[in-house]
Amino acid sequence: MNRRHIPLITELPLVIWLVLVWGALWQDFSPGNLVFGALIAYVVVNFFYLPPVELTGRFSVLWLVPFLGRFLLQLVTASxxxxxxxxxxxxTLRNAVVAVALRSHSDFLVTATGHAISLIPGSLVLEVDRSTSTLYLHCLNVASVEDAEAVRRDVRATEAWLIRVMGSSRDLAALRAEEASR
Amino acid sequence: MVHDVVVSALLIGGALMSLAAGIGLVRFPDLLSRMHAATKPQVLGLLLLLLALAVDNRSWILVPVLVLCWVFQLLTSPVSAHMVGRAGYRTRHLRRDLLTLDELDDVVARAADGDHGGPGRTDAPDGGAGGDRT
Amino acid sequence: MTVVAYVMGGILSVAAALALYRAVRGPSILDRVLALDVVLAIIGAALVLNMVVNRHLDNLILLVTISLIGFIGSVTVARFVTDRK
Incomplete structure (x- = not known):
């Protein structure tokens, strides 16, 4: 057992998520069932080792609700x-592979942005360049350079929303500064 | 009555999203554009179907498992789409004549020209010429 | 409700036929995987229809399982696809 010891606080979100999954699958949220679920979740998390996911330590429910609304709207229109x-x-369709440079350098936020734009029809993440946090997207129905520019703006807007929901305070400050200078 | 109409509309909407996937699969010209049609409308389709189920049953105990089902799809479908898309790009399963621009190709070409070791090394160009890592 | 069931069954059958056509034709193995993924999603839709029409909830766990199987299947194939055609 020469693995690095992970403090409980880092794996707490994962344990809570697993307990919720357990409760939902049994369709039973009684305390006894949840305690048993927590026990199993703790064993699973320690037995099946995963590299810890580094969250940004900030989460705003206030921004989450409008983000979800925007996401659902985009989902429906794009579908x-x-x-x-x-x-x-x-x-007779024309496509394009577009490179989009993101602001944030946090792996978590780049992953979340990639997920969100992959879910919305019309764009698909082909490659990720971690060193410059650049996403390479395959986009449907892009006929001109202006269309590609529109895609780029759209993706960066999605990232801005995600920074507001759960970006680190440094990313948030950078975003605020960028908006103020515009 | 209203309740039946809502459930019916949601069910038909969900089925239409499957139809969109089917039509897209047959009509789109290359693998990557088919990917868009195949995986994405299903996200909305499953949401509509699960909503139909929730409205039909009107019980709150059902909501967590339905949310779980949708969240599983939200987490898994972009990952599998990315894996298939990346494998498709690397094995040249796309028609370049249909692309208006390809900014990844430039990166791959530049990386193939010279050694790109050191701190500025990128993940993207590796094996871009044909998935030699797998 | 029966009319809706028949209409939806018809739509799903057409969609499944189109997806199977692509699975049979598909030039590359990735096309086939993609098409079979769609077939799995259609089976999921049929399971929901079955639950609504027959008023039971036994298929929910199947729905979760199907989405996981589709995920593991396509990731596995994509992982092992090389440029040997």
Missing amino acids: VQVFWLAVTRGP
């Missing part, structure tokens, strides 16, 4: 759009 493209355009 309908892909449907429409499949029916009307089909084989």
Whole structure:
């Protein structure tokens, strides 16, 4: 057992998540069941070792709600759009691979941004460059350089929202400064 | 009555998203554009179907397991899409004539030219010429 | 409700037929994996329809399992695809 000891506080979010999964799967949130779930979660977390995920230590529910609203809206419009493209355009589609440089250098935030834009139809993460936090996206229906610029702006807006929800305070300060200078 | 109409609309909406995936799979020209049609509308489709189930049952104890089901999909589908997409790009399963611009290709070409060791080393270009790491 | 069940069954059948066409034709193995992923999603949709029509909740666990199987399947194939065609 020569693994680095992880403090309990770092794995606490994972344990809580596993307890919630346990409760949801049994459809039973009684205290006894949750305590047993917590016991199993603790054993699982220590037995099946994962590298600790470094969270940014900030989470704002106040920004989460509008972010979810924006996400759902984009999900619906983009899904309908892909449907429409499949029916009307089909084989005559033009695509592009676009590089988007993100602001944040936190692995967690880059992952979250990549996830969010992959879920919204029309863009797909092909490669990630960790050293410069650049995402390479494959985008549907990009016919010109202006379209690519629009994609880039959109992705950076999504990242800005995620920074507001759960970015580190340094990223948040940088974002505020950027907005103030504009 | 209203309740039945809502459930029906949600069910049909969810089924239409599957149809979108099917049509996209057949009509889009290359692997990566098919990926968009195949994986993404399902996220909305499953949401609509689970909502139909929740409205139909009207019990709160059901909500956590439905949320869990959707969250699992939210967590897994971008990862599998990324893995398949990356494998597709590296094995050249895309039609370059359909791309208006390809900014990853420039990076790959530059990395292939010279040694790119040192601190500025990137993850992206490795094996870009054909997935030689796998 | 029966009408809705038939309409939805029809839509899902067409979608499954299209996806299977791509799975049979698909030039590369990645195309096939993608198409079979869609078939799995359609099976999930059919399970939900079954639950709504017959008013039970037995398939919920299958729904979770199916999404996990699809995930593991496509990641595994994508991991081992090389440029040997």
